[in-house]
Amino acid sequence: xxxxxxxxxxxxxxxxxxxxxxEQRATLLETIASEIENLGDSLVKAIEExxxxxxxxxxxxxGRTCGQLRxxxxxxxxxxxxxxxxxxxxxxxxxxxxxxxxxINIPLGPIIVFGASNFPLAYSTAGGDTASALAAGCTVILxxxxxxxxxSELVASAISKALDKVGMDQDIFxxxxxxxxxxxxxxxxxxxxAGVGFTGSVSGGYAxxxxxxxxxNPIPVFTEMGSTNPVIYLNxxxxxxxxxxxxxxxxxxxxxAGQFCTNPGLIFxxxxxxxxxxxxxxxxxxxxxxGAKMLNHNIQKNYLxxxxxxxxxxxxQLISNVTDTDDELIAVPSLAKxxxxxxxxxxxxxxxxxGPYSLIVEFESQDQLxxxxxxxxxxxxxxxxxxxxILKENSSLIDIAIHKxxxxxFNGVPTGxxxxxxxxxxxxxxxxxxxxxxxxxxxxxxxxxxxxCYQNFPTSLLxxxxxx
Amino acid sequence: xxxxxxxxxxxxxxxxxxxxxxEQRATLLETIASEIENLGDSLVKAIEExxxxxxxxxxxxxGRTCGQLRxxxxxxxxxxxxxxxxxxxxxxxxxxxxxxxxxINIPLGPIIVFGASNFPLAYSTAGGDTASALAAGCTVILxxxxxxxxxSELVASAISKALDKVGMDQDIFxxxxxxxxxxxxxxxxxxxxAGVGFTGSVSGGYAxxxxxxxxxNPIPVFTEMGSTNPVIYLNxxxxxxxxxxxxxxxxxxxxxAGQFCTNPGLIFxxxxxxxxxxxxxxxxxxxxxxGAKMLNHNIQKNYLxxxxxxxxxxxxQLISNVTDTDDELIAVPSLAKxxxxxxxxxxxxxxxxxGPYSLIVEFESQDQLxxxxxxxxxxxxxxxxxxxxILKENSSLIDIAIHKxxxxxFNGVPTGxxxxxxxxxxxxxxxxxxxxxxxxxxxxxxxxxxxxCYQNFPTSLLxxxxxx
Numbered sequence: 001x002x003x004x005x006x007x008x009x010x011x012x013x014x015x016x017x018x019x020x021x022x023e024q025r026a027t028l029l030e031t032i033a034s035e036i037e038n039l040g041d042s043l044v045k046a047i048e049e050x051x052x053x054x055x056x057x058x059x060x061x062x063g064r065t066c067g068q069l070r071x072x073x074x075x076x077x078x079x080x081x082x083x084x085x086x087x088x089x090x091x092x093x094x095x096x097x098x099x100x101x102x103x104i105n106i107p108l109g110p111i112i113v114f115g116a117s118n119f120p121l122a123y124s125t126a127g128g129d130t131a132s133a134l135a136a137g138c139t140v141i142l143x144x145x146x147x148x149x150x151x152s153e154l155v156a157s158a159i160s161k162a163l164d165k166v167g168m169d170q171d172i173f174x175x176x177x178x179x180x181x182x183x184x185x186x187x188x189x190x191x192x193x194a195g196v197g198f199t200g201s202v203s204g205g206y207a208x209x210x211x212x213x214x215x216x217n218p219i220p221v222f223t224e225m226g227s228t229n230p231v232i233y234l235n236x237x238x239x240x241x242x243x244x245x246x247x248x249x250x251x252x253x254x255x256x257a258g259q260f261c262t263n264p265g266l267i268f269x270x271x272x273x274x275x276x277x278x279x280x281x282x283x284x285x286x287x288x289x290x291g292a293k294m295l296n297h298n299i300q301k302n303y304l305x306x307x308x309x310x311x312x313x314x315x316x317q318l319i320s321n322v323t324d325t326d327d328e329l330i331a332v333p334s335l336a337k338x339x340x341x342x343x344x345x346x347x348x349x350x351x352x353x354x355g356p357y358s359l360i361v362e363f364e365s366q367d368q369l370x371x372x373x374x375x376x377x378x379x380x381x382x383x384x385x386x387x388x389x390i391l392k393e394n395s396s397l398i399d400i401a402i403h404k405x406x407x408x409x410f411n412g413v414p415t416g417x418x419x420x421x422x423x424x425x426x427x428x429x430x431x432x433x434x435x436x437x438x439x440x441x442x443x444x445x446x447x448x449x450x451x452x453c454y455q456n457f458p459t460s461l462l463x464x465x466x467x468x
Numbered sequence: 469x470x471x472x473x474x475x476x477x478x479x480x481x482x483x484x485x486x487x488x489x490x491e492q493r494a495t496l497l498e499t500i501a502s503e504i505e506n507l508g509d510s511l512v513k514a515i516e517e518x519x520x521x522x523x524x525x526x527x528x529x530x531g532r533t534c535g536q537l538r539x540x541x542x543x544x545x546x547x548x549x550x551x552x553x554x555x556x557x558x559x560x561x562x563x564x565x566x567x568x569x570x571x572i573n574i575p576l577g578p579i580i581v582f583g584a585s586n587f588p589l590a591y592s593t594a595g596g597d598t599a600s601a602l603a604a605g606c607t608v609i610l611x612x613x614x615x616x617x618x619x620s621e622l623v624a625s626a627i628s629k630a631l632d633k634v635g636m637d638q639d640i641f642x643x644x645x646x647x648x649x650x651x652x653x654x655x656x657x658x659x660x661x662a663g664v665g666f667t668g669s670v671s672g673g674y675a676x677x678x679x680x681x682x683x684x685n686p687i688p689v690f691t692e693m694g695s696t697n698p699v700i701y702l703n704x705x706x707x708x709x710x711x712x713x714x715x716x717x718x719x720x721x722x723x724x725a726g727q728f729c730t731n732p733g734l735i736f737x738x739x740x741x742x743x744x745x746x747x748x749x750x751x752x753x754x755x756x757x758x759g760a761k762m763l764n765h766n767i768q769k770n771y772l773x774x775x776x777x778x779x780x781x782x783x784x785q786l787i788s789n790v791t792d793t794d795d796e797l798i799a800v801p802s803l804a805k806x807x808x809x810x811x812x813x814x815x816x817x818x819x820x821x822x823g824p825y826s827l828i829v830e831f832e833s834q835d836q837l838x839x840x841x842x843x844x845x846x847x848x849x850x851x852x853x854x855x856x857x858i859l860k861e862n863s864s865l866i867d868i869a870i871h872k873x874x875x876x877x878f879n880g881v882p883t884g885x886x887x888x889x890x891x892x893x894x895x896x897x898x899x900x901x902x903x904x905x906x907x908x909x910x911x912x913x914x915x916x917x918x919x920x921c922y923q924n925f926p927t928s929l930l931x932x933x934x935x936x
Binding site (some may be wrong): 403 | 483487499553555564566569570574576577669677687688691788845846856859867870873874877878879880884888889890891894896898904911917918921922924925929
């Protein structure tokens, strides 16, 4: 694996691809989507084998992935990402004339994308990072995730076919299949690399950041890492609604064996009869849900280790039914409970446990709950289970939550991230490395663009989009 | 100096100020501008004493500073920075309904701003970073530059008066007058700090970046650092124009004793009769320009040391007239010359010399010139002195330059940074730490904002700007 050669090829391809039209990029992205669909059963089988997903989940994720590619095709075609601004010349202004000034966003250059373990399609080879970078006009070097190497190769072959079909340079997308740790490091440290996209663990994201620190020329590195996605329960619901809230939340905690970055891992509420009814009902719901297979042994090992570590802390009580299972890959959904002061005094309990585990925290007072909310790390989401009037009375909670998370949810759950213009899948560290950007939705393209200003340029020398 | 106390106060003030309306922020910014104007002669005298500026320069910079404050008032009032996007609910969508989703930009929190040595007003206490952060709804902790401590205190007093007049919390803006190195470090490392703005040297910017690396929660750090602002001369001009180009460039090199981040420090051209005529004329122009006083002894010492280091390199020839002067603070404008291959092989010659110094590089061929352009560091600007048809024939130069700089200039000079919507005062490292943002113009506010998405929120709980 010659990293210099890979970056040379990618940079050379970028000098042409970066100048391609939005229409050309749109056609490429749409053709990639079609070619992924054309993989048919072979892709479904590869994911079944490598990720233990049921078919429905695979088809859903494929739909989302191709939908994302087509959405970014629309963005590229419309030019909405170009951020064009113009200031006309004022030759007669005193004391100084103003020159003609025009601004447009241009692509950064070759981007390194790391496939995510938990989304073999939507956040991997032709996932959101790749689609948004290609739409921006960047070339992509994709480091496939070793846990679904065959899936990654299949998707890469679809991209290669699409590049051929539309008559574009194969080096616009380079697939790197190495599972070698050093390869990723060398890729992000190469001087030609212009940006990095990563979805994974906090430790993985921090390691990547440390590699890029030694660069002579710092570059944008976007890592989407960990989140415990607190859910705040406010009393005041009729008993039927208490149960339906519990039912909805149980589904979110156990969905996909809890292997989502938006999995709700913390449930906050005031010690009360209603909150007890709520979490008792939640516990009953969860104990009735069949455990699902996790992605692989490594992820399951980490799940059990992180959960054990949390459960060994003082003042933690396991309240869900843990049952043994024959299949060692099955993750049994688990619910634990603790007191507000215990949570506040033990940062271990604030950490993400990646899997179908959630911690209920019972607070003595609203002040104590607010204190905990102030203390927790940055989050992708924060949800409120409450009625409108009660939340309005407690709007100080929204004021705190808004400075902790990228998305606030009212009477809903954080799982199910909509791909649209107003989505924010981001948040303060460690949810992401830069809260000013989103990893999902049309604005994800902004991670790979930078503005350039043309001053006093004649029309014939301006990019087409900046001409009058 | 109790840093914890400062950040506590700033964060507390932020929780209220961050929720203020655009109109309230606009009034604050406009009142600050008026109060700076009300300082009158006392401010002018302070700057004369501390920075050795002539009155015209001071009045110009004051005009720009107050103009910036009023421009950001307009931005805050208009809400153009909020980036609002809405996706309506689709309750009947299959297989999954879509919730109502709305996005808005919110302020990051307390921002640490470092005053710049070379702009006591426009990039310091109430300069672009402070104005844009306040417009965004962030609170500001301003570390005054010790080289103009009295000026900084005067401006801080104007801000304090303005806060009083509009009835806002004094802690929205906290002035830290310490010249202590450790204070800056402690400020940027404090957990409550949400962002950093800095304008200064490459070494200073890198030091700041290294301090923030150890943070548990990484934050946006925007540093604007060094740039040599290459000017590319293309042959083909009538002799009158050759001279007028030389005249214009001589003015840019010597303006303000060369103490601008946009000072043109590199002049590229093909070895030829015309280019020789051009730089001979440039040298004649420059040798006739009276040297101006530099900001202070430290800056002059650095200027001489950096220039000497450059001139001691092999193959460098000093071609301007260096004359002695009685006033040791006077910086004599200097012009040096070298060959393309010497430049390409010696990175010392690529470095910024902060002051009225510029290096002419004579290339043997277009290929050699392009090679040099590929090699240089990221830049704030790149200028072309050329006629339209010739530059069109050589458009490959634009293709290279666009990936090196934040602003491309046709037949103009980089000094004189217009404050407007389409300005980009930024560029790849080391020009700035993040090329996706600008330090000048209305979009400078984007450095201090991040998006938040509201999902399924009832109207009564949405911020006013997101309501229907």
